[in-house]
Amino acid sequence: xxxxxxxxxxxxxxxxxxxxxxxxxxxxxxxxxxxxxxxxxxxxxxxxxxxxxxxxxxxxxxxxxxxxxxxxxxxxxxxxxxxxxxxxxxxxxxxxxxxxxxxxxx
Amino acid sequence: xxxxxxxxxxxxxxxxxxxxxxxxxxxxxxxxxxxxxxxxxxxxxxxxxxxxxxxxxxxxxxxxxxxxxxxxxxxxxxxxxxxxxxxxxxxxxxxxxxxxxxxxxxxxxxxxxxxxxxxxxxxxxxxxxxxxxxxxxxxxxxxxxxxxxxxxxxxxxxxxxxxxxxxxxxxxxxxxxxxxxxxxxxxxxxxxxxxxxxxx
Numbered sequence: 001x002x003x004x005x006x007x008x009x010x011x012x013x014x015x016x017x018x019x020x021x022x023x024x025x026x027x028x029x030x031x032x033x034x035x036x037x038x039x040x041x042x043x044x045x046x047x048x049x050x051x052x053x054x055x056x057x058x059x060x061x062x063x064x065x066x067x068x069x070x071x072x073x074x075x076x077x078x079x080x081x082x083x084x085x086x087x088x089x090x091x092x093x094x095x096x097x098x099x100x101x102x103x104x105x106x
Numbered sequence: 107x108x109x110x111x112x113x114x115x116x117x118x119x120x121x122x123x124x125x126x127x128x129x130x131x132x133x134x135x136x137x138x139x140x141x142x143x144x145x146x147x148x149x150x151x152x153x154x155x156x157x158x159x160x161x162x163x164x165x166x167x168x169x170x171x172x173x174x175x176x177x178x179x180x181x182x183x184x185x186x187x188x189x190x191x192x193x194x195x196x197x198x199x200x201x202x203x204x205x206x207x208x209x210x211x212x213x214x215x216x217x218x219x220x221x222x223x224x225x226x227x228x229x230x231x232x233x234x235x236x237x238x239x240x241x242x243x244x245x246x247x248x249x250x251x252x253x254x255x256x257x258x259x260x261x262x263x264x265x266x267x268x269x270x271x272x273x274x275x276x277x278x279x280x281x282x283x284x285x286x287x288x289x290x291x292x293x294x295x296x297x298x299x300x301x302x303x304x305x306x
Contacts (some may be wrong), residue, residue, distance in 0.1 A: 029304075059286075068128065071136060075141075
């Protein structure tokens, strides 16, 4: 069926995908991992896939004009820059103190 | 008279669109959602910086993953019922639209109820916002999201009332679509928060 110029997606299929990914995500979180990076990477990847599914199909971004996609993506890019700068700052030495000195104490 | 006609504005006219071809209500909601993206990115970004800049406890030892997983399932279901409400009004079935709006309202209310239960339990256990950096970040992020859910539930209740008054028709249902955008965004943010705050 077509309304508003686009075919109505199969929402139940998206629901099953979201449910399946949530179950896998929880399983991945419970499983013992040697590396925290592997744990975090897997969970973030699955969460991002779920978020993209919601945005594309439930929010109809896939069927909307490109203007909305560009608008939404631009804020995401700005957000990513913000987070990257924050993470980058963690790697820098604290200003005002020489290496090895924290809160004025060696 | 001609001038008076020129400035007449019908907010319900769906053909009243911006230069982009997108209706004003919908465009306004998208711009609002973009500002919300920045807001939540700020919160999540701060959380990441705080977390990896200090010793952080394992969230799974403090938080009830299973309870929140159930709550996540309810929010995803409410997102599906919201989109089904839109689908049914587009197909011309007003009765099913009302049913799915009521189910969405129920889902949102259950989510809030479970979150209040979780907060009460955690506070009783001594995990409060000033006990640690983790506590502070947890309550700030989930609290702001909960507030967004609360606002969504109020708006859904309002729209459900309007639906029962017969204000939505297959031709005029932009309110449902715009509200749906907000509700799906709230779901989208929770998907990310659940992963970052509870599972990692």
